Amino acid sequence: MGKLYGYECPVARTLDVIGERWTILILRDLFLQGPRRFQDFLNAHEGLGPNTLSNRLKSLETAGIVARHFYEDHPPRAEYRLTDKGESLRPVLEALRDWGINHA
Amino acid sequence: MGKLYGYECPVARTLDVIGERWTILILRDLFLQGPRRFQDFLNAHEGLGPNTLSNRLKSLETAGIVARHFYEDHPPRAEYRLTDKGESLRPVLEALRDWGINHA
Numbered sequence: 001m002g003k004l005y006g007y008e009c010p011v012a013r014t015l016d017v018i019g020e021r022w023t024i025l026i027l028r029d030l031f032l033q034g035p036r037r038f039q040d041f042l043n044a045h046e047g048l049g050p051n052t053l054s055n056r057l058k059s060l061e062t063a064g065i066v067a068r069h070f071y072e073d074h075p076p077r078a079e080y081r082l083t084d085k086g087e088s089l090r091p092v093l094e095a096l097r098d099w100g101i102n103h104a
Numbered sequence: 105m106g107k108l109y110g111y112e113c114p115v116a117r118t119l120d121v122i123g124e125r126w127t128i129l130i131l132r133d134l135f136l137q138g139p140r141r142f143q144d145f146l147n148a149h150e151g152l153g154p155n156t157l158s159n160r161l162k163s164l165e166t167a168g169i170v171a172r173h174f175y176e177d178h179p180p181r182a183e184y185r186l187t188d189k190g191e192s193l194r195p196v197l198e199a200l201r202d203w204g205i206n207h208a
Contacts, residue, residue, distance in 0.1 A: 007131075009132065009204070010200075010201045010202075010204025010205045010208065011129065011132045011197060011200045011201045011204055011205075012126065012129060012132075012204070013204040014200045014201070014203045014204035014208050015128060015129070015206035016208065017126070017208050019125070019186065021109075021125075024115065024119060024123070025113075025115065025116060025119070025136060028113065028115045028116075047167065054167040056165070057114055059140070085207060086202065089203060091199045091202065091203070092196075092199040092200060092203055093115060094199070094201075095165070095195045095198070095199035096114075096118045096119065096196060096199075097114045097115045098113045098114075098195065099114075099118045099192065099193060099195070099196055100113070100114025100115055100116070100117035100118035101114045101162065102192070103118075103192055104117035104118050104121050
C-alpha cells in the first residue's frame, strides 16, 4: 500500500503496513487458523473480493509479513503463512482482541 | 462507521469502532497531545479533509470514545477529549507504536 501517513511516527508506520481495510482480519485468520489458501480467506469474509484480497496479500508479502508456500499437487496450490516478522504482530492483534472483548 | 466486519469476533468489533482510515491517528493525537480542536487535527494531517475528519469525530463521539467540550469564547470553541472509554484504547495504541519502532 502507499505511504499514506508518512514515516515520522511509529504508529503511522505500523498503519502503513497493516492499516488497510481487511488486512488485520487476514492476519487474524492466520493467527487463529494457521496457514490458509487464497480461497479460504475469500470463504471467510463475505465482503472481501478477490482483487482486494490479492492486493492485501501482495502487500503483506512485500512487507515480509506473510510468505507463500507452494505444494506439488494437481493443480498446484499455494498456502499463505505468517513469517517470523508476521508473528511479531501478535501483541497488536491481542490488544485489538482484548479491547473488543471488554469494550466493543 | 458501518458494521463492516460483523460482530462475532472481538478483533472485528474493535475494527468496527477504530478501523477506518485516519481514526487511529486522530486517537494518537489525543493521547500524545491532549484535548484538540477540530482545526488542530486538520493542521496535523495534510491528507485529512474536513468532511472525513468530521465523520471520524462523530463516529468516535457516538462510540463514547471522544467527547466535545464547549468553551464560552468569542467565537465559541469546542475541544475534543478522550473519555475513559477512549483512554482504555491506550494498549492498542502502544502495541501499534511498539511494532512500528521495532519492525516498520
